[in-house]
Amino acid sequence: MSIMSQTTVLDRTPVRDESLAVRLQDVTVRFPTERGVVTALERVSLTIPSGGFLTLLGPSGCGKSTLLRVVSDLIPATSGQVEVLGTTAAAARARRDIGFVFQDASLLAWRTALENVQLPLEVGGRSKRGGARDARELLALVGLTGWENAYPHELSGGMRQRVAIARALINDPKLLLMDEPFGALDEIKRDRLNEELLRVWEETGATILFVTHSIYEAAFLGQQVMLMAARPGRVREIVPVDLPSPRRVALRETPQFIALAAHLRTVLEAC
Template identity: 50%
Template sequence: MTLTKIDTPEIAIDQVSMSYQTDTAKVLALKDITVDIQKGEFVSLLGPSGCGKTTLLRIMADLIQPTSGSVTVSGGTAKEARLARKYGIVFQSPVLYDWRKVKKNITLPLEMMGLSKEVQEKRATTLLDLVGLSKFKEKYPWQLSGGMQQRVAIARALAIEPEILLMDEPFSALDEFSRERLNEELLSIWSKVGNTVVFVTHSIPEAIFLSDRVFVLSPHPGRLSKIVEIDLPRPRREEMRNSPEFYQLISDIRNSFEGV
């Protein structure tokens, strides 16, 4: 996918820090994160558990407020972006409603927005086809595999036609084979939708395979250790995972962690 570089980034994170007060002490989760994300870009937030990846994603989504610093989205505030429904969010767990069939899970946010049945039906049909689940629209979530459930969650997040898709380790609970297959499917969806994606992961190969750039966060407190440009050609193919270039990127990222 070719990115169009523009003067104003889609997401601008400026000197963001985040601290929490526990019963015994003040904990610094993020420290002085500054980075820009361009429109239509696929970026990953990569780092070990506890480095603040999810915290940073939640700050971008205006779900929590940073202790200091700011986030600008399309030239406005993160709150304005949230209220304008610029975000679609996919969590680590699909969070589907077991009593609603697949299509009804996808149309839920559209129902809440008060959109017509006709619009709901049209978008659900389009998204079911996009994620390859048209034959399963009348199934319940508990009748699907974990990977299929996560595809339903992606379709539901895309139902409101967001400009930005925020994904918090959506494939971490899956086995390696399912995870790699869904990586390819996600890139196929992204190539058709064309929105900006911010993807949280602790898997170096996953971040490399998916991303245009990888933002490497240091162990606690989370700081930006390095930004790695992923210059592998698109579309990405499974055989790329075995290429010398792929292994070199893995090595470069491993060596970018502080203390290595």
């Protein structure tokens, strides 16, 4: 099942299809400002199959983060249809089927790594999906066995982001939204976490929607790359990624990857 571009004509009758993680149809988002109304997204339509990995790539101001916030029910669409995991975005959020990882790990300084991962369970008053045992398993999943009792100031930037990913997974979400989570890291740490994220994705089976400004990161991670144009934010092109798995950083030196990155750059320069 492929992702459809904004030019695809879709049936306007809502169809509950749980094989799709995300379905947007003609989604437009406008914000009132002192200088007038700003259109952040204009008639964006796409579908993402369950278990897929879509990377969003585009210039600043093209609406990438806005799109994630619409999908997560943090902001409403001005018009259009938004369907997440076979229901509304609000219902998916209420079921805690959506996890969100931001660029800043935002860990609580007075809590250990384990306690930070457990925080959503405490805030939400739910324990049937988690608790100390599950939190420890998640820290092991992201490669932090032995660091459960470490405080944020004792962890590197990459390790703090691993804790943030584990925290986002504590409710076993079906959809993981990631807004430039590795943007502040150096290239070596970013490469290592790119490989780790692909491993986590394969092990959890979650659908991932990942925002980045890096052409190489977008191409390396995604099954498909959605390139967006700015002013207003809209889909420019959706590029399938046909690269072998499991992916390792050395893949970026291959002619196939270099050709893909060159195409993405060409499209971006025209945005």
